[in-house]
Amino acid sequence: MSNKADKLMKQAMREQQKRIRPGECQKYVRLVLDQGLLLIPWGQELLEKLNNTDLKYEIRSLPARNCIFWERNVGQQTLVAGVELEDAWHMEQQVLLVYAEADFQRALKDHNLGCIKAKLQDAFPALNCQFTVVVPRLRQSKHSHETNALIELQLLQQLHVEQLAQPQCQEFILLLQRYTKAIAELPYKQQRQSILGSFKKYLANDNKQCVRVEQGNGYGRLWQQHLNRLPLVTLEVAESIISQYPCPKRMLQQFADDPQAVQTLADVKIKRSNGPQPLQSERRIGNVLSNKLYTLYTARDPNTLI
């Protein structure tokens, strides 16, 4: 029986992976617009332009005026009115609040911007909702009332601000497209982030020089790349180590058998450094690097610092 359960589980996982893949994922996401948006000066134009894009949308009456959010089809279904099965749509965390020019100017004058966050949180009480206020672009001048108001929105109320250049409707459509793409790809990115985020160092950049190993060739180069992962190892240092220990097995054997192994390794001379130089002390591998290599290949606790 568990075999069948396994199979179903695997199938469900594959389905899920397909849905979140960049390129596919946008098909499963739609916009939800507040009907109040139809009444703003460029509301009708907005609708026309939306229809020309690939974006899917719905218009509803939302708990807060002039808001927009996104929903995702996760592949589940719900029973509606006890009769029909419908696709279940889950709300995403991003919510936009759109200000038309006149409304925004009025809000600035009346100093009404201070309570935006509270209003939005009342309307959309889901945890971790991220709110963005979309306003017409201001003339940026030093310390004007408007710029300060926007800064306060960002810092004091934790709201993001997007400024729309002219023509506002066109710019807004572009904005919606970008947001939709970003939101659609969010689960995929989060999956990657949960892997990479647990490491302090960013690991995804390193594989530009990875080594192909075919029929026993390439191990030497792989060993050199392994040694290069340590910050102190330069090309000359790596080559000197390899001349002494051409494979990891030799080095590991030395560490296991010889109590003086660390000292022996530290004393290995670096070859081909630019001739005799005043800084004679750098011609050996050195105690620091030798200890690091020893720690790397003998430690059993993964959190040991190198």
Add this chain to the structure above:
Amino acid sequence: MEIRLEIKLQQPNPLFTRWLERWLHEAEQRNRKSQHTLRQALQALRSYPLPLYSGRECAVLRGFGATLCQLIDDELRQHRLLASQAKLKMTPTPASNSTQYQEQVQQVVKVVQRKQKQQQLQKPKKLTKKVQQELAAAEERERAVHMTAGSYRIVLLVDTQETSGKNKRILDQTRSYLQTLNVEHEVRRLTVGDFLWIARDAAGNELVLPYIVERKRMDDLASSIRDGRFHEQKHRLHQCGLSHIIYLIEDYGDNEQLGLPLESLQQALINARVQSAGIQVVRCDNHYRSMCYLSGVGSALQQLYVGASRSLHSVDKTHLSTTHTDICQVGLLKFRSLYEDSARNAQLTVREVFVQQLLQLHSLSIDRALAIVERYATPRLLLDAYAECQSEAEARQLLAGLSCGPLQRPLGDKLSQCIHQFYTNEF
């Protein structure tokens, strides 16, 4: 350690001194004219530090004329005669003086050496400047810092490398704009970010406010995306512990000729906004307006912390709360902790290096590397497992069945064999 010893004989020329004293005494008694020169000569001899071995050598001294030197030599000859006749080695003679002198010098040296050893054991070693600095730093790390409302100032820190196109001119421009805007700032080397705000009290303690700014001109943004630095920087900004990350994006003229299509950059910025918690993106027209923005943020922070009478205390990175609550006591990182923790070459763990090493193999993806490390967290543990296998075939297949990634795909025979060969074969 070498010490120079200055050895002064108490009486370098006891014999000659004695003779001169005798002659002086005689001359004084008979009131001879010679007493004056004798007195001078005696004084000179007494102040002369080196041993003299003959009358003729005395000629260098004041008051020793030819006659006096001759007198001394005659006396010396007689003295030697007497000494050899009497075979008395006890009386100090100039001849033996030299060897005795050497022996005495050696004795003194030995005494001094002994004394020195004793002293070293008793007196504590004086610390070098470097050691003193290390101790001071360690003490600062341990110290718990508290700043009550009103006891601190908020200062903007500007990274020394805050340049665009590796040009010092940009830093100078930044500074001059900030000065024009009357922003209290300081230029310092930062290990992460371009701008930070710290709260500094009178004692010099520094706590970092949870806001960090990364300034990028649009052309910088394009080049950093192309060579992969953009994601690495984002990662480091997330890791540093400051919860509010602000990307300050500055237009570059008309934003054309950037190296990447403008739409890609716009999407990258929106992605950063949407997909990473805690990142805000702010757009500015030019350098001056960016500095105006920083000035505005500085004023807002002034209001938020000083104006609201918040008191601050130092916390560990693990105890930082990411929520921005309106509490009166705010826990913040120390500047030194942030600086040391975020440095690019801060220490790595064995696990991290092991993962990086595994990734060097072609077709070994991060999912697979993580699956291996999940099971065998260090190279040593993997080798132990290989050693415990009953047969070589078993060892070769040890990793083949590990499930990797969200789809739980198996690692595969080929990779498992490859890794086994790498660690256990000679080549």
